[in-house]
Structure formats: structure tokens, C-alpha cells
């Protein structure tokens with residue numbers, strides 16, 4: 001790619017990465033720009049009172065009967081992934097139009113825009129953003145969604161306290177001496193060799209759906225709180241969902257993320273420990289257990305049958 005091409009790619013990709021303000025030179029690992037400095041270099045919200053990520057203490061969450069099951073529209077599509085990019089801060093997969101989520105206690109339909117990851121330094125140095133009972137997991141996947149009524153305008157979405165809905169999945173090392181598992185994650189990680197430098201981006205070949213990346217996750221079981229973007233400008237616009245079930249990925253696949261991607265060019269540091277430190281705990285809720293919500297659902301159907309005059 002020529003120089004102008006590189007510049008254009010950077011200009012397009014950087015702002016879309018977590019909707020970060022590209023004019024702010026923030027980072028994860030240098031004393032001059034790490035997350036302790038974000039409140040001063042990005043004063044918009046990083047010093048706010050509903051900041052993410054947080055530790056979730058399952059013992060102190062409250063149940064909320066409004067937290068029903070999600071509907072994940074087109075998450076089974078094998079042609080949903082458009083491009084995969086090294087943004088210099090994360091690896092991000094931009095999605096085609098047509099994916100959305102609803103239910104899950106959300107007030108309306110949200111368009112699914114992109115997914116990206118946070119990680120540590122290999123499977124043995126964890127780098128999830130949310131922690132569960134104080135435990136940090138090797139990686140975390142975020143699927144970012146924006147209120148459909150804003151028609152993908154993220155400026156409007158971040159100005160609304162519930163403008164974005166983020167789905168967080170904790171990634172755990174798969175047990176046993178497995179390699180290259182699951183196949184979906186093996187395929188995804190095979191792209192990393194083609195995007196070694198910040199600003200690199202390639203097209204994703206059809207074949208892997210979003211659901212393929214979520215094996216073993218029961219999406220009816222989750223925690224909920226109102227928080228923020230976990231990168232500057234830390235806008236307090238995010239309805240957070242952190243799923244109870246983890247995604248199990250084999251060690252060699254986890255290790256690739258922290259060993260193949262440079263922040264800038266081949267002489268600049270590798271992207272490691274790409275997570276924000278914990279913020280003060282907020283009120284976390286969870287859904288009533290599924291047996292209870294299923295009972296309500298059957299009751300609802302019974303009432304409906306009675307109204308329709310059916311036996």
C-alpha cells in the first residue's frame with residue numbers, strides 16, 4: 001500500500017476503534033499516557049462516576065426480572081465479518097450491515113457494529129477488562145452495538161446514556177493439552193500474521209459466524225450494569241452485559257494475540273496488556289434464573305391461548 005493509502009486507512013480505522021478520539025494520544029503501557037493519565041489527557045468522561053471495567057462480585061448482584069433473553073439477529077451468518085484490522089490498540093473486526101441485538105432488557109433494537117479484544121501477555125498473564133470475583137481472565141471479547149434509531153451515528157450514540165450496548169465475553173484457557181481450538185478462533189487468529197502493524201487491515205473470507213466464536217455460552221445467563229467505554233474518551237453511554245459462561249480457547253491461540261501484533265511498525269513494541277484497570281464498583285444486576293423465566297413464559301402462552309379461545 002502506498003503512503004496515501006496508509007494514511008487514509010489510519011484515518012478511517014482509528015476513530016472507529018472503540019469510538020476513541022484519535023486526537024488524544026492515549027496508550028496502555030507508557031507512564032506518559034497509560035490509564036492513570038486518561039482523566040487528565042481525556043477529560044470528557046474518564047474521571048466520571050460510572051466508569052468501566054469493574055469487578056463483578058456474583059454474591060452481591062441483585063436480580064432484575066426485566067433482564068430477559070437476547071435475540072441475536074444474523075449472529076449465525078457466515079458472511080458477517082467484513083475486515084479485520086490492527087488499530088494499534090486492539091484487533092478489531094468490522095461487521096457488514098444486518099446484524100443486530102434485541103431483548104436482554106434493552107429498550108430497543110441495537111445495530112451490531114464491530115467486535116474487538118483485550119488481552120494480557122499470553123495465556124499465563126491475564127488481560128480481561130472485567131474481573132469476576134477478583135479473577136482476571138486471559139482475554140475478553142467485546143461486541144459493540146449502537147441504538148438502531150441513531151442509524152450507526154456513534155456521535156449521537158455516545159451522547160446518550162444508553163446509546164451503546166456492549167456484550168462482554170470472558171475468554172479462558174481450554175483444559176487439556178489442546179492446540180488450535182476451537183476451529184473458529186484458530187481461523188480468526190490465522191489473520192494476525194497479515195496485520196502485524198498498526199493500521200493494517202485485510203478482508204475476512206466467509207465462513208466464521210459470530211455464534212461460531214461463542215461456543216458453550218448460554219446467552220440467557222449474564223450480568224448487567226450501566227458503565228462506559230473502556231478507552232478514551234470513556235463516554236458514559238454503555239449498557240454493559242457480561243456473560244456468565246466463558247469461551248474456552250486453547251493456549252497457543254491465546255498466545256498469538258500478544259506475540260504477533262505491533263502497536264505501530266515492526267520496530268515498535270508488541271501489543272500486550274491491552275486492558276484498562278478496574279474502576280470503582282457499580283450496581284450490578286443479573287437475570288432471574290432461566291427456570292423462573294421459562295415458567296413465566298409458559299404462563300404467558302397459557303393466558304394467550306385462553307384469550308384466543310383455544311383449549
Ligand SMILES: *[C@@H]1O[C@H](CO)[C@@H](O)[C@H](O)[C@H]1NC(C)=O
Nearest residue numbers: 029030031032034035036037
Ligand atoms: C502509569 O503511569 C503512572 C503515572 O504516569 C505511573 O506512575 C505508572 O507506573 C504507570 N504504570 C505503568 C504500568 O506503566
Ligand SMILES: *[C@@H]1O[C@H](CO)[C@@H](O)[C@H](O)[C@H]1NC(C)=O
Nearest residue numbers: 038039040041043046047048
Ligand atoms: C477527578 O475527580 C476527582 C474526584 O471527583 C478529583 O479529585 C480530581 O481532581 C479529578 N481529576 C481530574 C484530572 O479532573
Ligand SMILES: *[C@@H]1O[C@H](CO)[C@@H](O)[C@H](O)[C@H]1NC(C)=O
Nearest residue numbers: 150151152153154155156157
Ligand atoms: C451524526 O450526527 C451529528 C449530529 O446530528 C451530525 O452532526 C453528524 O454529521 C452525524 N454524523 C454522520 C457520520 O452522519
Ligand SMILES: *[C@@H]1O[C@H](CO)[C@@H](O)[C@H](O)[C@H]1NC(C)=O
Nearest residue numbers: 175176177178179180251252
Ligand atoms: C502436549 O502436546 C504436545 C504435542 O501437541 C506434546 O509435545 C506435549 O508433550 C504435550 N504436553 C503434555 C503436558 O501433555
Ligand SMILES: *[C@@H]1O[C@H](CO)[C@@H](O)[C@H](O)[C@H]1NC(C)=O
Nearest residue numbers: 262263264265266267268269
Ligand atoms: C516505528 O515506530 C516507532 C514508534 O513506535 C517510530 O518511532 C519509528 O519512527 C517508526 N519507524 C518507521 C520506519 O516508521
Ligand SMILES: *[C@@H]1O[C@H](CO)[C@@H](O)[C@H](O)[C@H]1NC(C)=O
Nearest residue numbers: 062063287288289290291292
Ligand atoms: C433459582 O432457582 C432455584 C431453583 O431452581 C431457586 O432455589 C432460587 O431461589 C432461584 N433464584 C432466583 C434468584 O430466583
